[in-house]
Amino acid sequence: MTRQTWTATLSAILFVLLAAVIALVPVPYVTWAPGATHDLLGQVDGKDAISITGIPTRHPSGKLRLTTVAVTSPGGVLSLPEALISYWLPSREVLPRDVVYRPGVSDADLTSQEAELMTDSQTTAVVAALRAARVPVTEMPMIAAVLNSGPANGILKPGDLIESVDNRHVESKENVTEAVRDRNVGEPVTITYFRDGQRKHSTIVTRATEAAPKEPIIGVKLATGYSYAPKVTFAVDQNIGGSSAGLMFSIAIYSMLSDQDLIAGRDIAGTGTVDAEGRVGAIGGIQEKLAAAARDQSKIFLAPRANCVDLGAIPDTISVVAVDNLGDAVSALQGGGVGPTGTVTGCE
CATH class of the missing domain: 3.30.230.10 (Ribosomal Protein S5; domain 2)
Known part of the structure; x- marks a missing residue:
């Protein structure tokens, strides 16, 4: 085999390998x-x-x-x-x-x-x-999340619609926050709420946080929810x-x-x-x-x-x-x- 033939063969092999690499290597x-x-x-x-x-x-x-x-899926490649x-x-x-x-x-x-x-x-x-x-649709304060370390953990659940705090009717998430803050740290609050269409009552003992040691919380995040028939x-x-x-x-x-x-x-x-x-x-x-x-x-x-x-x-x-x-x-x-x-x- 001549030098030219060897060169052409080697070049063809390299070209195929490079083409395969280009075809197989994923791009971002x-x-x-x-x-x-x-x-x-x-x-x-x-x-x-x-x-x-x-x-x-x-x-x-x-x-x-x-x-x-x-x-393309998150785990997929292109x-x-x-x-x-x-x-x-x-x-x-x-x-x-x-x-x-x-x-x-x-x-x-x-x-x-x-x-x-x-x-x-x-x-x-x-x-x-x-x-x-x-x-008819009624807006109500809703539990959006419950903090794992909070006092409401295991009691309230995301999706619960709050009707009252200590028998005080609430219409917004701000109302709920205000009603809880009216208590002292360590005092219980009674939450009346709806879950799956059923009215429930639960008592939760408030706690404080390191950032606000005098401010009582029940350890939830609130959002606006909706009630309808x-x-x-x-x-x-x-x-x-x-x-x-x-x-x-x-x-x-x-x-x-x-x-x-x-x-x-x-x-x-x-x-x-x-x-x-x-x-x-x-x-x-x-x-x-x-x-x-x-x-x-x-x-x-x-x-x-x-x-x-x-x-x-x-x-x-x-x-x-x-x-x-x-x-x-x-x-x-x-x-x-x-x-x-x-x-x-x-x-x-």
């Missing part, structure tokens, strides 16, 4: 792509995705789709060829890993955070929908996390309580956070979610108006309606505020 990026859509008016494992008891409901005709983004392909494919994004996943956060912690955001979004979505449907349960895929499904949850619940068939046989998709007042907030991955809705043949896509600048090209098979709040979405679906396919209404 993740991809976003159109994910699955989930019909909130359908069933999941034989159960209604959303069910409501304690109040008359209807079953709207049509489909109401929660949209998702398929993202090779350079995969990143390049994703960069050039439509309706996909390649983002630095540190932008999507905060460094130092474990997979378990991230999953827990996403699940908590989902739970919070369901709570606010229910309240917004009930209020829109004129179902209907019971709303969710059976959506547990792998879905985050808060961006709030708007679609609210519309689904409202449509089940409305006298009018809000969906009217249509295939509607959308995304957006929603707070207890019905205000809709921006989300990430709007282009991927819109592409997923178009792929699954939805004809209407509801989007936060704050995401108007992120929409990009609109598929010619779907109409986009941008909204600021739940009322905007309901009005658009009721009154025909939906433009022809391939267009956007609600953006300025």
Whole structure:
């Protein structure tokens, strides 16, 4: 074999090895792509995705789709060829890993955070929908967390709704704090609260902290909770996390309580956070979610108006309606505020 042949052979082997290294070595990026859509008016494992008891409901005709983004998992890796392909494919994004996943956060912690955001979004979505449907909702102080070293540990639980402190009616978390501070350190306080619809009474002996030795506490974190008669349960895929499904949850619940068939046989998709007042907030991955809705043949896509600048090209098979709040979405679906396919209404 000649020197030239040896050189060419060695060069080819080195090229193949380098190409393999480039193909296999992970890069610090993740991809976003159109994910699955989930019909909130359908069933999941034989159960209604959303069910409501304690109040008359209807079953709207049509489909109401929660949209998702398929993202590289926290423990997953992305090779350079995969990143390049994703960069050039439509309706996909390649983002630095540190932008999507905060460094130092474990997979378990991230999953827990996403699940908590989902739970919070369901709570606010229910309240917004009930209020829109004129179902009475009462705000109450709520236990958000119980400190492990606090005197309330083992007595109170997150989600407990506080009615009174020492028979003193409380309407806000500030009222609870003030009522506890009216006691002396080491004195007992009686908390009256609701758990799973049952009124309970518990006595807790206050303590002090090193930072404030004269200030009595019971060792809880407080938030605003809500009391209402209907019971709303969710059976959506547990792998879905985050808060961006709030708007679609609210519309689904409202449509089940409305006298009018809000969906009217249509295939509607959308995304957006929603707070207890019905205000809709921006989300990430709007282009991927819109592409997923178009792929699954939805004809209407509801989007936060704050995401108007992120929409990009609109598929010619779907109409986009941008909204600021739940009322905007309901009005658009009721009154025909939906433009022809391939267009956007609600953006300025």
